[in-house]
Amino acid sequence: MVKFNEGASLNTGQISDQRGSSGGGGGGLGGGGLGGIPIGKAGGGIGLVVAIVLIAIQLFGGKFGGGSDTGSASGGSSLLQQAAATGDNVDASALASECRTGADANAKDDCRVVGFVNSIQDYWANQFKSTGKTYPEATTVFYSQAVSTGCGQGSSGMGPFYCPADNQVYIDLSFWQDLKTQFGTNGGVFAEGYVLAHEYGHHIQALLGTSDRVGSDSGPTSGSVRLELQADCYAGVWAKNATSTPGADGQILISDITDQDISDALDTASKIGDDYIQTHLGSGRSDPSQYTHGTSAQREKWFRQGFSTGDPAQCDTFGAKDLG
Numbered sequence: 118m119v120k121f122n123e124g125a126s127l128n129t130g131q132i133s134d135q136r137g138s139s140g141g142g143g144g145g146l147g148g149g150g151l152g153g154i155p156i157g158k159a160g161g162g163i164g165l166v167v168a169i170v171l172i173a174i175q176l177f178g179g180k181f182g183g184g185s186d187t188g189s190a191s192g193g194s195s196l197l198q199q200a201a202a203t204g205d206n207v208d209a210s211a212l213a214s215e216c217r218t219g220a221d222a223n224a225k226d227d228c229r230v231v232g233f234v235n236s237i238q239d240y241w242a243n244q245f246k247s248t249g250k251t252y253p254e255a256t257t258v259f260y261s262q263a264v265s266t267g268c269g270q271g272s273s274g275m276g277p278f279y280c281p282a283d284n285q286v287y288i289d290l291s292f293w294q295d296l297k298t299q300f301g302t303n304g305g306v307f308a309e310g311y312v313l314a315h316e317y318g319h320h321i322q323a324l325l326g327t328s329d330r331v332g333s334d335s336g337p338t339s340g341s342v343r344l345e346l347q348a349d350c351y352a353g354v355w356a357k358n359a360t361s362t363p364g365a366d367g368q369i370l371i372s373d374i375t376d377q378d379i380s381d382a383l384d385t386a387s388k389i390g391d392d393y394i395q396t397h398l399g400s401g402r403s404d405p406s407q408y409t410h411g412t413s414a415q416r417e418k419w420f421r422q423g424f425s426t427g428d429p430a431q432c433d434t435f436g437a438k439d440l441g
């Protein structure tokens with residue numbers, strides 16, 4: 118299992134802990150817009166989020182009586198009302214005192230997430246530096262159930278996501294459990310690293326202007342699919358480089374990543390492909406015209422591509438004739 122260097126420092130300044138300040142109550146929608154659909158560029162806002170919530174309801178139609186009938190719609194709106202009650206940051210210092218070192222990341226679930234976020238950003242900071250650029254950090258927001266974002270209201274049912282309008286990653290940490298119970302993954306903590314590195318991949322795409330070239334399309338060779346597969350590839354690149362990347366304190370934060378960790382990342386990728394989700398959690402049929410993230414096989418392939426090369430330049434899903 119992935120190991121953090123016990124003496125290395127964690128930087129909780131990269132996290133905004135908004136758990137406990139949510140509207141609370143009510144069950145989530147279950148997994149849905151997984152893999153961090155960019156929920157709208159600046160100004161995209163609530164309309165897009167509503168659309169994604171409705172898609173989530175359709176995916177998990179059974180729970181709400183199916184389809185986009187009135188029952189589903191009211192399920193969606195009550196969730197959005199909850200989201201409106203979201204407050205602001207409660208107690209950032211609690212996380213800071215709890216998560217100080219790699220030893221804490223080895224011992225505590227939420228500190229481990231801090232460690233992954235730190236390691237991912239250490240990698241990109243070094244990568245940008247090597248090309249003469251400065252990497253602007255992106256905060257990860259921990260929230261419970263519902264959250265206000267620069268892209269509109271977010272909720273747990275959407276899964277983790279990156280908002281390009283405020284350059285933040287949002288995650289309800291209960292998602293790790295959803296991965297096992299709803300998506301049927303084997304679990305394994307490195308799945309968390311993969312998911313977070315995928316979301317930070319979207320941050321990189323926003324910084325490089327890649328996401329600006331892509332609209333909200335769908336289909337097997339759509340810009341959306343290419344963007345998502347590239348984020349998977351970037352996640353693999355980080356995984357390859359994590360154990361050789363020094364942090365701000367000069368120490369390498371992650372000391373060991375095992376074959377089992379990589380298997381866990383690939384297993385997760387294989388359970389969040391469009392075909393898998395549509396077949397197992399949606400209508401029961403795979404409809405390529407609705408693909409936005411790529412198939413399970415493609416997601417595995419591009420994570421592997423990043424992991425085997427360790428080079429973000431080898432993640433050119435836009436130039437690739439064959440996505441796999």
Ligand SMILES: [Zn+2]
Nearest residue numbers: 152153154345
């Ligand atoms: Zn994504």
